[in-house]
Amino acid sequence: MAITKKRMRYILDTLQEMFPDAQCELTHSNAFELTIAVLLSAQCTDKKVNEVTKDLFKKYKSPWDYLNVPLEELEHDIKRIGLYRNKAKNIRKLCESLIENYGGEVPRTHEQLVELAGVGRKTANVVVSNAFGVPAIAVDTHVERVSKRLGIARWKDSVLEVEKSLQHLIPKDEWTITHHRLIFFGRYHCTARNPKCSECPLLDICREGQKRVKVAN
DNA sequence: ATCCCGAGGG
DNA sequence: CCCTCTGGAT
Numbered sequence: 001m002a003i004t005k006k007r008m009r010y011i012l013d014t015l016q017e018m019f020p021d022a023q024c025e026l027t028h029s030n031a032f033e034l035t036i037a038v039l040l041s042a043q044c045t046d047k048k049v050n051e052v053t054k055d056l057f058k059k060y061k062s063p064w065d066y067l068n069v070p071l072e073e074l075e076h077d078i079k080r081i082g083l084y085r086n087k088a089k090n091i092r093k094l095c096e097s098l099i100e101n102y103g104g105e106v107p108r109t110h111e112q113l114v115e116l117a118g119v120g121r122k123t124a125n126v127v128v129s130n131a132f133g134v135p136a137i138a139v140d141t142h143v144e145r146v147s148k149r150l151g152i153a154r155w156k157d158s159v160l161e162v163e164k165s166l167q168h169l170i171p172k173d174e175w176t177i178t179h180h181r182l183i184f185f186g187r188y189h190c191t192a193r194n195p196k197c198s199e200c201p202l203l204d205i206c207r208e209g210q211k212r213v214k215v216a217n
Numbered sequence: 218a219t220c221c222c223g224a225g226g227g
Numbered sequence: 228c229c230c231t232c233t234g235g236a237t
Contacts, residue, residue, distance in 0.1 A: 026233080044222090044223080045232050081224090084222070121235095140233035
C-alpha cells in the first residue's frame with residue numbers, strides 16, 4: 001500500500017474539517033432519477049446536469065416515459081450535455097432493461113446495476129451508496145486525481161486499483177461520506193488545473209503539492 | 218487506446 | 228486557444 005492507515009486517518013480528519021457537510025450534489029428525488037442523473041454526469045459538471053434534469057424529470061417520470069418519445073426528442077432534451085447521443089441511447093436501453101427485468105424499478109445490488117446499459121462500476125457505486133445506504137467508494141475523475149496526488153494510490157494505478165486502496169485504508173462505515181469529501185476536495189480545492197496547494201491543509205503530507213509550490217517559487 | 222461532445226473557465 | 232467535467236462501451 002502506498003500510505004499507512006495512520007496517515008490516511010490524518011487525511012480523513014482534515015477532510016472532515018474542510019467539508020463537514022459534503023453530500024451528493026446531483027438533484028434527485030428517487031433511485032431512478034439518481035441513476036439517470038449519474039448516467040448523464042459522465043464528462044460533465046453536476047451543475048449542468050442539474051440544469052437539464054430540472055425540466056427532464058418533470059417530463060419523464062418513469063422508464064416508460066423515456067420510451068414513449070422518439071429518440072430524437074430525448075436527444076434534444078439532453079443536448080446541452082456532452083455525449084448526448086450515446087447518453088440518450090443508453091437511457092433508452094436502461095429503461096428497457098428496467099421494465100423487462102425489474103418491473104420498472106431500479107435494482108438494489110451492485111451486481112444487478114452494472115449489468116444495465118450505460119451503468120458501470122462508478123455509477124453503480126453512487127446509486128447503491130446514495131439511494132440504498134450501502135457503503136461504497138465511487139472513483140471518478142476527482143477521486144482518482146486526488147488519491148494519486150496525495151499518494152493514496154500510485155500514478156499508474158487503474159480506477160479499480162484506486163478503489164481497492166481506498167477501501168483498504170478507510171473504515172467501511174466512512175466509505176460513503178469520504179467519497180463525497182474527496183469529490184468536494186477535488187472539485188473546490190485540489191482542482192485539476194491550478195490546485196490551491198499553497199493554502200492546502202494537507203500540503204505538509206502531499207509530495208505533489210510540495211513539488212508544485214516549489215516550482216511556482 | 219479511442220470515441221463520444223457541449224459548455225464553461227483560464 | 229486548450230483543458231476539464233462525479234464514464235462507459237467498443
